Amino acid sequence: MTATTRSARAWRRGAAVAVAGTIAAAGLTACSSSSSGSGTTSGSSASASDIAAALQKKSSITVWAWAPQDKDIVAAFEKKYPNVTVNLVNAGTTTTEYTKLQNAIKAGSGVPDVAQIEYYALPQFALAGSVQSLDGLGLDSLKSDYSTAVWDSVTVNGQLDALPQDTGPMALFYNKKVFDKYGLTVPTTWDQYVADAKKLHAANPNAYITADAGDPGFVTSMAWQAGGTPFKVSGTTNVTINTADAGMKKFTAEWDQLEENGLLSNISNWTSQWFTALADGTIATLATGAWMPGDLEANAAAASGDWRVAPMPTYGGGTAASAESGGSSYAVMKGSSNALVAAGFDEFMNAQDGETVFADEGGFPSLNSVLTSGSFLNQAPAYFGGQKINQVLSAAASSVLPGWSYLPFQVYANSIFPDSVGKAYAARTDIGAAVNTWLKASATYGQQQGFTVTVQ
Secondary structure: OOHHHHHHHHHHHHOOOOOHHHHHHOOOOOOOOOOOOOOOOOOOOOOHHHHHHHOOOOEEEEEEOOOOOHHHHHHHHHHHOOOEEEEEEOOOOHHHHHHHHHHHHHHOOOOOOEEEEEOOOHHHHHOOOOEOOOHHHOHHHHHHHOOHHHHHHOEEOOEEOOEEEEEEEEEEEEEHHHHHHHOOOOOOEHHHHHHHHHHHHHHOOOOEOEEOOOOHHHHHHHHHHOOOOOEEEEOOOEEEEOOOOHHHHHHHHHHHHHHHOOOEEOOOOOOHHHHHHHHHOOEOEEEEEOOHHHHHHHHOHHHOOOEEEEOOOEOOOOOOOEOEEEEEEEEEEOOOOOHHHHHHHHHHHHHOHHHHHHHHOOOOEOOHHHHOOHHHHOOOOHHHOOOOHHHHHHHHHHOEOOOOOOOOOHHHHHHOHHHHHHHHHHHOOOHHHHHHHHHHHHHHHHHHOOOEEEEO
16 A cells, blocks of 8 residues: 555554544444345355356445555456446545444445455444354355464454455564664564663664554554453453453563653654654664555655564564554445445455455555465565565564454544553553553443443
8 A cells, every 4th residue: 555545544543533432332233224136134145156146247336445556456356347336435544434434324324335444443343233244155265365363353253244455464673774883683572672772772862762652553462462362352242351461461561661761752653753763763663564664665765775674572582473553354334235246346355356456556465375475575675675575574474463352442442542551651651550541441431332341
């Protein structure tokens, strides 16, 4: 995807948004529209031949999505299936789209056939019954084409609710020029990372190992990378929030050393100041998703040749471990009047030719066959000194830890993050304690919305 869209997606993933309460408050409200025509309802079934036949008939579908590659994916689909017209609508990115989508669901009209939904937001639509199960359409047979962690991201309560497009397996992006200048070692453990932070800032008080002003998406991804599973969802309404989660505690204990000792830049991500600091070396690393290369190339061009990519550090060394940061799926909305064609489009986009188009135009794919292709793995961008960075990033995709779950009201939980954890960052106080406050406040909200929430 383009740098601008990548940045927007990553930033909005963790941002506090005023509309979040509106979206989450409707989390238990099922879609009221009904299917007709060549559609199929949740629980019904259709074969691959049924979908293939539907794609040959004169029909149209509406797709809500914001990824810039989707325009060319639609063109490729319509070329292959000339009887199908795809009405591609950018209804806004992330929460802007989700608000419109939820309003259409409530109204029982205007719901698209297919909608782009980020992994963290999918549970709130899936558990509300607003998306159609893809199991009965045979798309569950695609499971082996994706990593376990990616498949888990689109499977809610044991049901396949969407197909994955892009992912954000985390890796450590670092400025080799800065590391060489100050004699820093590329860290393989987080303890080494903290040591690098201290050494760098002591040598140059204007330089920092990274910038972090407090972001819920980053915190949850880092807890995931530490082996954490603070959220568990059982059925459609039972939620467990573990305030003593070992992975979350590993991360906050490590990060507190940086935050409380002034070793983190407080420059806000995705600002011009942030990109300037990435370009001039005063921010030396980023632990972030695999979509980051395009952002650096477009917005920190002065550092071309300086940056490299390494696996994420681990806790104590040993087996590689990564987590997802960002990424989107495409769901067939319940009530689609043309669900078979919608499912066919979803498969074309995310499990067939569309995924190749996506990768060729700068997206980071989720499909194993694309991730392991020579054309993908052997790219050697000059910005990264000719390093074949996709080999590192593809390996990161394979090492994403399975078993992670988001809250069915994660959008709202992220919106109240600044009230507790954000304040701790600003005051340089205990992040771990603030995270507990955040988790408990999120639990209270979930209970108010009708979920049965157990706090451990």
